[in-house]
Every structure is written in structure tokens, then in C-alpha cells.
Amino acid sequence: MQYTPWTIRSEDFTPEKRQSLGALFLVSNGYFGVRGFVEEDPTGEMGNGCIFVAGVNGDGADKREIVEGKRRDLCNITNVLRLRIAVDGEVVDGIADTTDAYRLLDMKTAVSSRHYIWKNALEVDTLRFADMANVHRIGQRTVLRAQKPLSLTFHALLDSNVYNHNFESCEPMPIQPGLNHIVSRTLGDNRLSTRLDDEDSTTLYAGQQLRLCLNGTPLNGVPYADEMATGRRFDVTMDAGDELVLEKLAAVYTDKECPDAADLLDAFMSTPADYAEAYAAHCAAWEARWAIADVQLDTETDDQTALRYNLFQLMGVCPMHTDRVSIGARGLTGEMYEGCVFWDNEIFQLPFFVFTDPAAARRLLAFRYHNLPAAKRLAAFHWFEGAMFPWESCEKGREQTALDHAYYSIHIVGDIAYAIRQYVQATGDLAFLWEKGAEILLETSRFWVSRVDYSKRDGHYHLFRVRGPNEYDHYVDDNAFTNYLAAENLHIAVDTLTQMKTAAPEQYRALCEKTGFQPSEMDKWNEIAGNLYVAYDEELHLVGEDSTYMDRRPLDLKRAKPTAKRILESGTMTYQMMTFYQLTKQSDTVTLMCLLPEKFTEQERIAAYDYYEPRTAHDSSLSYAPYAWMAARLGKVEQAYDYFKICAYLDIADLKLNTISGLHFANFGGTWQATVFGFGGAQYAEGVLRIDPHLPDTWNGMRYRLCVRGGIVSVDISGDRIQLTADGLTEDLPICVGGQKALLNSELTTAEFRL
């Protein structure tokens, strides 16, 4: 792998790597996820998928116990980028008989390309982009240069010969027989419609517009169709030095997100598309996003590239076109986790959008609002009150995971409340709060009231039998993470409804009517929030991960996890044994203290870090970033940087050997937080923007931007000099840099500090 600040490049086309690189070289635009598959490979072996569309799920290849509905996998849709190349009757598959072969991902323009020379006869360059300016489109440009006289046959196709795989774990595994989910289809010149065998019987409409030129002269070709594919065929005789250029725009609409999908495809097909114009608009859209989201590092390491990769994929995965889908655990990069939405969204990814693309953040939270009725049904199913958001939410808000997860992993409820407050505080978007947020806060508070138990014996409220971020316990009592987030949820709800009564009285009345809310309910909310039990060791100033963690026996982690393999795959311990030891699967209490630093003293945060860090197996990709973040905040910069080297490079270096099954989007968001909140030292709370950077030795400086209260604040750190520049502020923004207070507003746009 070779890096430049904006690109990654790989020359590895070995079968083992081809599929994991297929995930790595993915380009996406929130509607499409287009894996880095080889378009001209005729084996039909699509790696772990070729193209996914957000929210389009077919029947899964296997079923498992779920609360409602059945398992639905993210579908491989029609391959709209299919190429077939043959020279003098011989197939060019993009892999065999190639020299000078490489892939390149340009993150600045979000273009994934390949280059190779076939048998010293044909030079091939091909690129694709998922159009960020018009998310229903994918662009493809292929250049074929003859190095000797040859006869070329070239197909540009829409191909329905795709299938889904069967993932049960995130381990790399050979491709298994999958289900071809396409039930019916219509073949026509450059159009293909297919019906997916999902509960909605989704129909997918795909079309393409082509322009093929030989040395600048357009060629027509002939229509082509076979059992599985449709498109156009070109037979070309080329001399040495001849150049054939295919420019293609493909479009996809489904009647799941567009009731008028057929008409939309008609409109696309009937209006000649200009590839160059589309490409330019796509690049401009990405330029605008990078202008805010980029984090620039002054370093001679590859960290700049690695970090940008994280941000690049986050921007790519975020739905721009709708608030009816959200970001799945593996985004649009693979079938794993069924395209479903976890706490990853609120706790790991959302902050990046809150502070670099607030409109996107609003859509992601609106997704939860739309699923509030489903969350209320889930609560009722379990004999609880209010809204119980599912641990693993399909796009319709239904629980899609095994019952144990569904029932115990309730911190997701508090995570959503936390995210609402973070969004509203950072943006000042009270309209969202009154329209949607308040109702979520109210119904989730009711859930907590019904979920806690009061113990007369100790005078505390408890959350018995929960599964915290440390999923190596079947369940525990009083997981500190869960209890703190639950208490926050209740506090935020009280604050919100109290404020709403006077600030938005009509909406408040409507909400009371809709929900039957009585202000007296808040007495209970306050009582519970103020009295939820958390285990605490006074001597060590140590917050207990749960009620008995500190009493459990120490574990020799080297015995349990002798290699990088996760413990359960190491064959050293059974799942049952794990629950017996001081063993944390992934950052738990430390993540809590990242989220709510003001609730803990520095002594407590240090104690927690020092206690839990050696007890953490990091058997989840969600573990490293919070440790990097917390370590940086505590000034343990060297340790922080060690963790950064894992989380920032997790997928591009395939450190967990499971990139094949999709990219780790929570980790991407965590990496941004570790970088900006950790090393960059940014913290926005209670109306004050605080900056307390702790840069690694190898970084001479860094620059990042934050969207705050409608403005954009640039933070430029260079050695001991910190400069803040604000743009678009309409109100005063108190800032505090290294303890020095100042104010930014529309007049005072710059402030400089020395540490």
C-alpha cells in the first residue's frame, strides 16, 4: 500500500486481498455503496458484494431468533458497472496476465480507479464514482489503449448476476453459496428492472447512458441482452496507439424510496447526460464537504492519509437524500449486520456530523424519531412503558437481533438522548428539539421509569440485568455506563420539557395531548436520575463497571488471549467463564468518561483508565478510539498515539483481518473524536468551546474546523500557538483555550493563544 496525503494505492490483486481491498476501495454517496470490485472479471465472483443501496434489504440467507420480523440482509443490487473485455476472442479479466496493475483511491474527489497493462497489448484505466451531486447516479470512465493492433469486443452492461453471501461472523471466510434475490426482471437496451424478494417486493430500476469514442470519434455499438444482463456491445479494431474511451452514467431508483421510480428512470434516460458535467459537480460537492470536515496534520507520517480515510468513508456513507435510513454498522460495504443501525450511530459517528455537517446529523436523529412508534411497540412487547429503541434497528425501527441483545443492551436508549442534546447544544436547533427531540426524550424517560427497580435495602434505584458496552457479560447489574446515560436521559428530558413549556407553548401543549404527559412525571424522573446506584471504590476513586466487577478475579489476559485473535476464537476460555473475571471486551467505563467528562474528577478518570486499560481485550473495533481519546485528554499522549495508530489504520491496514466483511464505521467516527476531541482537545459544553490540545510528538501541528451555533470555527494548532477563526457566527461564542478565556462573534472573528 502506498500513501500520499490524499490517495491510497495498492498493487495487491492476490485472491486473499482482492476481497478485503474491495471494501477498502469502496466509494459511496449515502445512497450507493460501490465496492472496489473488478468490473471486467467475468467469474461473477463479486467479492463480498458489488453495489449496495441504503435501506434495500432482501431476505437473509439464514434466519435467527428476533423479536419482530425476519432477518433481512443488505442486498447486492444490479451491477450497473459491468464490463466485458475481450481481445482477439480472449477474455481480459483485469487480473490474469496483467502488469503494472494497481488500484488508486483519490479521497479528495472520491474516485476509485484501476490501471493495468494486459499482455503488453492493451492498457486499461478505469474509474468509478458514486455521484455526490446526484446520489442516484454512478459514473464510470474506462480508457483502453492498444499497444499493438488488435480486435476488441467490449460490453458495457447492467448485470443482474449478483448474489448475497451468508455471514455469521466477521471473520474472513470463503464465499458461500448465496441467494440470488432477483425474482423477476425486464431486459431492454440499457435498462433493467428487477424485483427483490423482500417484504416490500421492492422493484429496482437501473439504466445507463453511454458514450464510447475511438480516438475521439463516437461509436454506436449494438444493443446486447442475455439471460442476466443487458446493455451495449462494441466491436472495435484498434491499431497501436489507438485509444478507446467509455464514459458512462448509470442511474438506479427503487420504488421503496421513490414511489415514482419508473418515471424517474424514464426522465434520466430521456435527458442526455453529460459525463464531464456530472463528474465536475460530484467533485465540487466533495470539495465543499472537505472544506469543513478535513483535519489537516502537520506530520511526516502517514497519519494524514490514514485519518482522511476515516473521514472520507464517514462522509460517503451518510445518507444525503432521506432521513428514513441511517448508517449501518458496516455502512454500505457488506452484508454483515444486515445494514442495521446500532449505538455506533449516536455515540461514534454522529459527533462527526454534528460538528461538520449539522444537516446530516439532523437527518440521522430524525431517523430515530420516525422509528419512535416501533420503539414504543418494543417496550410494550417487553411489558415496559415508553420507548425502548432496539439494539439493532432495521430501517423500519424493528429489533433485528437475538433476544438477549434486544432485552439487555438498553444503553442504546440513553445514547440516543445523549446525541439529541449534543446536536441541539452544538447547533442551537430548537426547532428540531420541539418537533422531534422532546417526544423522544419524554418517551425514553418513561422507559427508564419502567425499567428501574428500587431497592429498599440500599435506598437506591438500580438497572438490573443489563448488557453494557462490555458484551462479555451475559448481563450485569448496574453497568455504570448504562446508569449514567439513563440518568442523563432523564435530566435532559426534564430540562427540555421545562424549557419547552415557556419557549414553545403550543408545541408543548400538542405534545402533552399526544402523549398524555403530566408535568408531575418529572418528579419521578428527577428522583431516579439523582439516585441510580453505581459501584464505587472510595479508596481507589474507582467507578465500578458494574456492581460486582471489582470483586471478580483478575485475569491473565496473555493466557486468555495469547495472540491478536479474539478470546472466543482463541479457544482458551468459554463465554461462560469470561463472566467470572475482570475482563472488559471493549472500552466501557472509559467511553462513559469520554462522553460525560464533567461528571468525573480527573482523579476518577485517571483511576478508571489505569484500572480498565489492562483489563480490556479490545475484542471490538469500538474499543481503541475511546482509549486514544481518553489517554490524550489525560495527557498520556504516548499511549494515546499507540491507540490512534490502531484505530486510524484499522481498515486501511486491515489490522483485524476482517475488513473483508466491511468497513468499521463506528471506529471511523471514533477516530475523528480521538483526533479532534482527544489530541485536538476540543470540547463544547454548556455554551463554551474549550480547546486543550495534546499533540503526539510526530505532529507539529493540526487544523480542524467545527460547526458551532451556526458558525464555523477553525482551530489551527502549530507548536504552542493556537489560532481560532470564526466564520458565520450570529451570536457570542465563549471560548477557553488552555485556560485562557475569550469571545468570538461576527465582529471578533479571530483569537490567538500561546500555551
Add this chain to the structure above:
Amino acid sequence: MQYTPWTIRSEDFTPEKRQSLGALFLVSNGYFGVRGFVEEDPTGEMGNGCIFVAGVNGDGADKREIVEGKRRDLCNITNVLRLRIAVDGEVVDGIADTTDAYRLLDMKTAVSSRHYIWKNALEVDTLRFADMANVHRIGQRTVLRAQKPLSLTFHALLDSNVYNHNFESCEPMPIQPGLNHIVSRTLGDNRLSTRLDDEDSTTLYAGQQLRLCLNGTPLNGVPYADEMATGRRFDVTMDAGDELVLEKLAAVYTDKECPDAADLLDAFMSTPADYAEAYAAHCAAWEARWAIADVQLDTETDDQTALRYNLFQLMGVCPMHTDRVSIGARGLTGEMYEGCVFWDNEIFQLPFFVFTDPAAARRLLAFRYHNLPAAKRLAAFHWFEGAMFPWESCEKGREQTALDHAYYSIHIVGDIAYAIRQYVQATGDLAFLWEKGAEILLETSRFWVSRVDYSKRDGHYHLFRVRGPNEYDHYVDDNAFTNYLAAENLHIAVDTLTQMKTAAPEQYRALCEKTGFQPSEMDKWNEIAGNLYVAYDEELHLVGEDSTYMDRRPLDLKRAKPTAKRILESGTMTYQMMTFYQLTKQSDTVTLMCLLPEKFTEQERIAAYDYYEPRTAHDSSLSYAPYAWMAARLGKVEQAYDYFKICAYLDIADLKLNTISGLHFANFGGTWQATVFGFGGAQYAEGVLRIDPHLPDTWNGMRYRLCVRGGIVSVDISGDRIQLTADGLTEDLPICVGGQKALLNSELTTAEFRL
């Protein structure tokens, strides 16, 4: 069903009932379990099995997660009772075209018989017994009486056309395709050997000796063999009034329990057997057992019959021939639970044997001793020390259940220690203690040391994450039942090893050498035993079932369990939800207080009964008897009798509708304890036999016998008069009846009291 004091009789041959009655009309002798199948039914539909042999297990039809080994079902062995009857070429199957049909079980002689008249042409009587005087034999006697002239074809066969079923739950279910486990066989006249496809490749040798007489005149018949069966065929012409009598003795040996099985069968076949002699010896053996074990009730209810049925089956299931097998949860009555041994053995069944057949009890405990090495391996597998007896033990002592049960249900370890003490106290059998018991006690104590955790925060030892008798919790902390039994285990070990050092110094030294035991280990045992945490509500005098039970929310049991169906089958709650409520699947703390009454005040026992009783779902057959027992001890005689009406009649009335899958042997043992320890008021502890009876209104009196310290004490209760008669005592036996103390010994053999 019709009852006499010694018999039960049923005329129900409907398909629904035929199979559950097949279990009910089972006869067994500890080696064989012979279900009440219809021998002449040619459909090959053997109900839920026909004949089982203790410890003979083949591959199960399904596999599930286990710690070691693979699932092995109790095998249906060769059907050695197969009959074929045809009249004028028409098959007589024992069911169709019958009148006056009934089955009869005579418990006094342990004979199961059937009678019917076929088409007013042939009267059939057939009986079978599992020979209690020679456990490898089964006797069968069939009488056919012609009511009109007819031509009869009659086969008496050994039939290998048997197969196993596939049980996943104890619910009645249609027969599923099973596995014919017979791999190879040898056909010969009246002999059949088959090989079972189990890990031992067990070979089973079966033979039969026949005697057929027409009106007293012997007939020879001809040898018969087909693909699956072998035996003898008789073609007989009968006039009205003619009587054909078949007397048959079949024998089975397997090379699993008899290395010389083939020779043993040869010996059987070469010595002419006398059916009448065998039958007489069988009846005498049963008479001897009943002479001690019978409990006589002076009542006009059916309780006498129901109670005897419980005792009858307990005596039948107990292995007489070996201490290498024990009693499975469903005995020898069905494949369910794979013939495996649970705590049922020590806590529910063993006391009956301790007090009515000490030699049998000794064998059952020796079974555990033989499996001590396997228990040590299981402990090491889980990183524990000492011996961890498996929750579900196959005859080789391996864990055969799912990992969760295996890991959490550790009270089995303490249950075994408890049983050892009960046996030794009642029998005075110190030889057993020094030879086998002490080593079990030592290694189980080491297990507890490695299994407890000490909490600095509260200064107590804890048993975190255990599953108590209430299996409706995935796991809990500090289940009181488990903690008390663990502490008892440690106390008993200390007492035993301390006593052994002086009483059996050579064996003590050998034990120290074998186990590396250091007397200083006992300090820790004492420390833990004295300081294991148990939740306790001072105000209510209430022992907490576990650390948080009392803090959980109350459950409306009528909502959760609206019918007699178990909760999980009612569809009202998920398994996960259950853990949230004050819900006890089956008697838990109340059972504890039955076992260790001296550890609790009467106030505590009343508090526990009154608190847990309405919170108990009785979703296990192990629940009713302890409630009956405790209620009787507390003088709540009416409630006790209500529970007795369930436990005593559980199988004969098929109250749980699951008798089809086998009889409930733990409940049989529990019923005896509820009767003798509960209503009969017997308690033998610390060398004193106490009798404090509380009889139900419908019982005018009761009489039972107890083997104590080598003697037999008869307890005769009639109204307010209680008479104790001792036989064979070699030492003084202090007694205490209704608070009045006395002494029995070889001189003073009778004492009478008035309450």
C-alpha cells in the same frame, strides 16, 4: 383409570393415550426398563420406546453444544417381547377389533398385563415382568383362548426393528423419523446379537427360551427368521375353548457391562429355564423390597395407590447389578434427558434408598466416586480446582448439557456432599466414607475454594453467577440454596477429614498422598463456610433466593401463566423478561429449608414459604413435593395435601401431559419425602430420630419403615397414637416423638406415644 390399593387399570387404548400409558405401565428392574407397549402391534410404532437398558446409549438423533463428548440417547434395544398373532390369516394387533380390553399393572408383583377379546373369536391375556431376581431376564406369559374354531399363526420373536426418537422438549409430540441404531446383527434361532453405533460399539446379545402348550400339551413350532427378527413360529388349529399358553424367558447381556456377555448368553441358553420358578423368585424379590419400602395409608381415597406407584417405580429404576450407572431423570422410561443423571438423584431419589435400601444408596453414591476423575477434568477445563461434578452426567461422568447449565448449575456439587453425609449418618457406614466419601468431600471443597470470590467491599465470600434450582434466571449472584449447600459441603469435609485422621489413620495418610491434601487447607474451608453471603431481610425474617430477588418487581402470575402450560409455552413472556421479576420456576429456597431445617428458625421457614409460594410457577415436576413437605412440617396441612395431590398423582393422572416422554423420578422421590418426612414427620439428624406427624384429614393413619443405623424402625401412626418398633438395632437409637424423648435398642424394641 381404576385403582385398587395395589393395582392400576386402564381401558384407554386411544392413540393419544397409548404412548403415555406406555410409560405409565412400565416395569423395570434397574437393568431393563420395559415400557407398556403392545407386543403384537405390527406397525413397528413402539410408542416412545419399548425396552431400554441402563447405561446403553447410542448416538442421539441431534447434537448440541456440550463440554465433552457428544449427545447420546438412551437406546431402544432389541424388542425381546415381540409377538405376532394372526387368525385365519388376519392380523390381531391388540388394538383394532377388540372388546373388553384393559391393561393392568400389579405393583405388588411388578407385573404389567393386558387383556382383550378379538372379534369375539380370540381372548388374549399377556403379561410381562422385568425379573427382579435376575436382572438380565424378562418374563412373558401369553394365554390365547379360542372362542370359536380358528387357525392361528403365532410368532414369538426377538425383533431389531426398533428406533430412537428425537426429543427436544418434554412436550408430547408426534413420532419423528428416528435412527435405527443397529449396525450389524446375527440372526439365529432364538438368538440375536446387534451392534449399537455408540462410542463403545456395544454389542448386545439377546436370547429367548420358549414353552408353548396347547391345552397343556407342548408344541414345538418351527424356527423363524426375517431381515429384522428371529425366533419361533407356531401354526395351531384351535377349537372353541382351546387354550394356548406361551411362557417365555428372554435374556439380554451387553459387552458394555459384561465383558463376557456372549458366554453369559450361552450359559442362559444352555440351561433350561423354568418360567414358574423365575416368576416366583421375581415376586419374592419384590415382596422383600415392599416389606421395607411400603408406606401404608389408612384412607378411603386413592392416595394409597398413587403413593405406591411412586415407590414402585423408584424401586424398579434403581440399578441392583452395578454401581457404574445411576438413575436418569426419566429413568429407563424414555429417551428424554439422554439417560443422564442430575441432582434429582442425590436430593430427590436418594433419601428413599438411604432409608429403605441402604445398599442401593451406597451404589448410587459410588457411581459419583467412580466419576470423580471426570469431575476433576471438568473443573480444570473451566480453570477451577478440585472436582466439579457435571450438571447432567452421562454414565461416564461427562457433562452432557449445554454450556450455560454446565457452568452455572453448580449446586449439584454441594448436593452430592449433602447426600454423602445423609447416607453415612443414617447408615453409620464409615467404610464408605473413608474409602470413597472423604475423597469426594475433599475435592469438592477445593472446587468451592476456587469458585468463590471474596469482596473487600462487604467482607463476604460470594458465589457469583450461579443457577440455582430456579432455572428461570440465566444466572444470579449468591443463590441461597447454592451457598448453603456449598457451606455444608465445606463443613462436612472438615468434620470428615478431622475424624478420619484418628479413626482411619492409614486411609487418611493414603488420601493425603493421593490428593496432596494439607490439613491447613481446612482453615480456608472453615473461613469460607462461615462467611458466604446470603441476602436476608431482617424485617421479614426472609432469606433471599439470591442477591436481588427481593428487589425485583412483583409478577402477576395469572398474566404470565394463564393456564397450566408452562410460562415459556404460554407465549406471555420471553425468557429474558422472566429474569426481571420475582418469579421462581420451581421450589428453591423452600427446598433448601427442607434439606437443612436446623439452619433456619421456624419463623424464617414460615416467612420463606409464605413469600415464595405465591411466586412459584411450578414449571418443573421437582416443585410440588418440597412444597408439600415444607407445608406439612409447618402444620399447613391443607396446603400440603393440595401439593401432595399433585406430586403423588403427577404421572398416573398425567397431570403435566408429558408422561409420554417418561416418568418423573425426582418427583417420585420427592413424594416419598413429602409423605414420610412431611406428613409422617420423620427427621433423622445428629443421631436422633424425630417424629412429628401432621396427617391430612382424609388419612386416619399411616405406617412406614426406616432403615436407621443397621436396624429397621417401623412407625405406626393411628389417630393421636404413635408406635415405634425397632428391629435389628445394634446400638442405642434416641427417639423424640412429639417432643417426648425415648430410646430404642436391641432390648427396647417398642415405644408408644400419644400426642
